[in-house]
Amino acid sequence: MVTFTSFPNPKDSFSYAPPKFSTEDKNDMDIDVYEDDDDGEDFDSGTKLTCPGEPITSSHAYMRGHGTFIDQETVISSVAGTIERVNKLVSVRAIRTRYNAEVGDLIVGRITEVQPRRWKVDANSRQDAVLMLSSINLPGGVQRRKLESDELQIRQFFEEGDLLVAEVQSFFADGTMSLHTRSLTYGKLRNGQLVCVPPILIRRLKSHFVSLPCNVDLILGLNGYIWVSKHINQNRRPGEEGLDAESVYSNQNEAIDAPTRMAISRVTNLIKVLASHFVPLSDVILLEAYEWAIENDVEVKDLTQTDVCEALILTVGTKG
Amino acid sequence: MSATVSLSKSEKSYIRTALGELSPIRADGRSLLDYRSIALETGVASLANGSARVNIGKTAGEESGSGTEVIAAVKLEVEGVLEGEGVDGGRLMCTVSCSPAAYPHLSSAALDDLSYDMTIILNQCLSHPSLHPKNLVIIPKRRSWLLTLDVIVLSDSGNVYDALFLAARSALCDTKVPKTRSVQYQPKSNALGEQDVEMSAEAPASIFSTKEVKSTADFELADYWDEGEPLDINQEWPVCVTLNLLSAKSLPTYFLDATSQEEAAIPLRLLLLFSFSPSGTRLQSMRLMGDGEIQLESMTQLLESGENHARKLFQALKNKLQEEDFRRNQKALARFDLR
Numbered sequence: 001m002v003t004f005t006s007f008p009n010p011k012d013s014f015s016y017a018p019p020k021f022s023t024e025d026k027n028d029m030d031i032d033v034y035e036d037d038d039d040g041e042d043f044d045s046g047t048k049l050t051c052p053g054e055p056i057t058s059s060h061a062y063m064r065g066h067g068t069f070i071d072q073e074t075v076i077s078s079v080a081g082t083i084e085r086v087n088k089l090v091s092v093r094a095i096r097t098r099y100n101a102e103v104g105d106l107i108v109g110r111i112t113e114v115q116p117r118r119w120k121v122d123a124n125s126r127q128d129a130v131l132m133l134s135s136i137n138l139p140g141g142v143q144r145r146k147l148e149s150d151e152l153q154i155r156q157f158f159e160e161g162d163l164l165v166a167e168v169q170s171f172f173a174d175g176t177m178s179l180h181t182r183s184l185t186y187g188k189l190r191n192g193q194l195v196c197v198p199p200i201l202i203r204r205l206k207s208h209f210v211s212l213p214c215n216v217d218l219i220l221g222l223n224g225y226i227w228v229s230k231h232i233n234q235n236r237r238p239g240e241e242g243l244d245a246e247s248v249y250s251n252q253n254e255a256i257d258a259p260t261r262m263a264i265s266r267v268t269n270l271i272k273v274l275a276s277h278f279v280p281l282s283d284v285i286l287l288e289a290y291e292w293a294i295e296n297d298v299e300v301k302d303l304t305q306t307d308v309c310e311a312l313i314l315t316v317g318t319k320g
Numbered sequence: 321m322s323a324t325v326s327l328s329k330s331e332k333s334y335i336r337t338a339l340g341e342l343s344p345i346r347a348d349g350r351s352l353l354d355y356r357s358i359a360l361e362t363g364v365a366s367l368a369n370g371s372a373r374v375n376i377g378k379t380a381g382e383e384s385g386s387g388t389e390v391i392a393a394v395k396l397e398v399e400g401v402l403e404g405e406g407v408d409g410g411r412l413m414c415t416v417s418c419s420p421a422a423y424p425h426l427s428s429a430a431l432d433d434l435s436y437d438m439t440i441i442l443n444q445c446l447s448h449p450s451l452h453p454k455n456l457v458i459i460p461k462r463r464s465w466l467l468t469l470d471v472i473v474l475s476d477s478g479n480v481y482d483a484l485f486l487a488a489r490s491a492l493c494d495t496k497v498p499k500t501r502s503v504q505y506q507p508k509s510n511a512l513g514e515q516d517v518e519m520s521a522e523a524p525a526s527i528f529s530t531k532e533v534k535s536t537a538d539f540e541l542a543d544y545w546d547e548g549e550p551l552d553i554n555q556e557w558p559v560c561v562t563l564n565l566l567s568a569k570s571l572p573t574y575f576l577d578a579t580s581q582e583e584a585a586i587p588l589r590l591l592l593l594f595s596f597s598p599s600g601t602r603l604q605s606m607r608l609m610g611d612g613e614i615q616l617e618s619m620t621q622l623l624e625s626g627e628n629h630a631r632k633l634f635q636a637l638k639n640k641l642q643e644e645d646f647r648r649n650q651k652a653l654a655r656f657d658l659r
Contacts, residue, residue, distance in 0.1 A: 002355045002633050004640035006647075007373070110326065112425075122425075161326035190330035193347055193581075251329035253337065258345065261338055265349045276379040276386070300349025304379055305357075 065091025099223035108221030135180035192229025197275035199224035368393035370495030392487035410456025485560035496548035587612030
């Protein structure tokens with residue numbers, strides 16, 4: 001089956017009126033700031049989107065932060081994003097960007113390089129993250145210490161290409177992040193497939209380990225990598241009683257039946273569709289989208305078709 | 321050839337097991353022989369003699385960067401046979417360059433290697449004497465057109481070779497060779513045929529030397545209502561079908577239009593290039609890629625089924641190209657009406 005389509009027409013050019021930034025506004029803003037400095041949300045920080053080149057405020061009253069520059073005494077946005085303000089510092093947080101890590105974030109990453117006593121991990125960030133041999137759980141108990149033999153057989157734990165879920169532990173001086181997997185909920189990933197979405201679409205949730213009732217588990221990494229896998233029974237989850245230590249670093253998949261594979265594929269496609277329409281992902285939205293797909297009896301491969309996508313977004317995307 | 325994405329062992333085994341089951345399921349829900357939707361547009365580069373843009377597997381709504389996207393453009397240059405590098409009858413040169421954005425994980429050296437691999441495959445197939453257009457001659461034994469086909473890979477999410485050849489074929493079919501007319505140098509301005517135009521001493525003598533006085537010395541571009549004529553072997557430009565072989569058993573199962581993850585998980589790929597002309601079907605080129613191996617007996621079977629798939633692809637592409645032609649004529653007419 002081969003189908004050819006055309007490229008969508010480029011959007012018709014719309015008339016662009018630069019946002020007004022008159023001297024009056026400037027005065028207003030200045031007054032605002034001096035009057036109520038605490039809740040001075042004078043330029044809609046966080047709610048409005050900026051365009052590159054859009055004037056934000058006067059450089060007399062504010063300092064320019066990331067994503068802005070100064071031209072003729074005006075702070076101007078250099079990226080498309082949301083305005084953030086900390087006291088006198090105005091910065092713009094870009095929408096399309098690489099992942100900016102924070103300590104404690106849960107991420108999904110892929111090993112790119114094995115080095116002495118450490119791994120380099122691709123985490124969709126500007127630099128590769130580092131995972132030290134000392135910050136993983138070695139098989140044989142939490143209390144076990146790192147031995148020289150572990151250093152020599154470092155590829156037994158993780159090798160190039162392996163996927164893992166980890167937490168951001170700290171940052172090095174050059175901004176590289178250091179990861180750790182010192183909890184039995186973290187570690188190597190198997191029984192599923194990976195989807196990549198823009199990191200801004202992953203909301204901070206109470207738990208980033210999501211179980212959908214369709215026998216599918218999700219790990220929503222804050223870096224935009226999402227692991228979709230077969231549901232693992234609660235008591236066989238890592239960290240529980242039934243776990244054997246050896247299976248933590250296993251590369252073997254369990255037996256996965258056809259309906260589960262189908263469900264995994266369906267969830268993957270749904271995530272792709274939602275991400276392509278820039279809908280922020282959460283367990284609620286995903287579940288709703290999944291139910292919609294089942295109700296309307298949509299084939300998994302048809303999910304990416306234009307009309308189906310739009311119907312889905314209309315029903316689900318607005319509720320977010 | 322190394323894979324362009326890295327996968328973990330468990331991901332590879334997940335993909336392989338799913339494909340090897342009795343009712344195979346692919347990661348995006350397609351069946352084994354399904355293509356993703358292919359978007360195609362011709363005439364994308366206004367300065368080229370022919371151009372096309374192809375995208376396989378673009379997610380609806382996504383602006384850019386999804387799917388495998390390839391742009392091909394054909395440019396014709398004049399070459400002297402006697403003084404330059406030109407060959408009598410014209411020649412064809414193909415180049416593929418890969419954008420670093422398409423392969424963010426590759427080093428620049430690995431990227432060069434990859435573009436070189438693709439260039440070799442495209443060039444060896446398209447510049448083969450069996451596919452040589454006859455209307456690349458300007459003046460026999462003197463001047464000819466050099467046809468350069470440049471292809472850029474803008475993003476790669478698998479099945480890049482099919483996309484390359486789809487774009488190349490569309491661009492070549494779109495190519496118009498400018499009409500030329502021979503010009504004769506005549507010392508005494510006698511009345512000759514209408515065809516001949518007198519050359520004055522002020523005529524640009526830079527590259528087209530008028531010293532070699534023979535029957536026809538030079539050419540001029542004819543004032544023609546269209547940009548020119550299409551290449552004369554339009555139907556014969558090949559289409560590529562990549563059979564992704566799952567295992568090297570005696571009865572190999574294969575699938576079409578692999579994503580880059582699937583490409584990384586399988587041991588062997590078979591590229592088949594078929595050319596369909598009124599005179600018959602020709603296997604233009606074939607290539608095995610990967611570290612697996614295959615029995616010779618199963619090749620005939622694969623060739624047969626490959627031909628079937630290629631014919632379907634060819635037919636679909638032909639219809640789409642006609643549609644594109646129609647669309648652009650309509651657009652041109654509409655623009656003409658506006659004036």
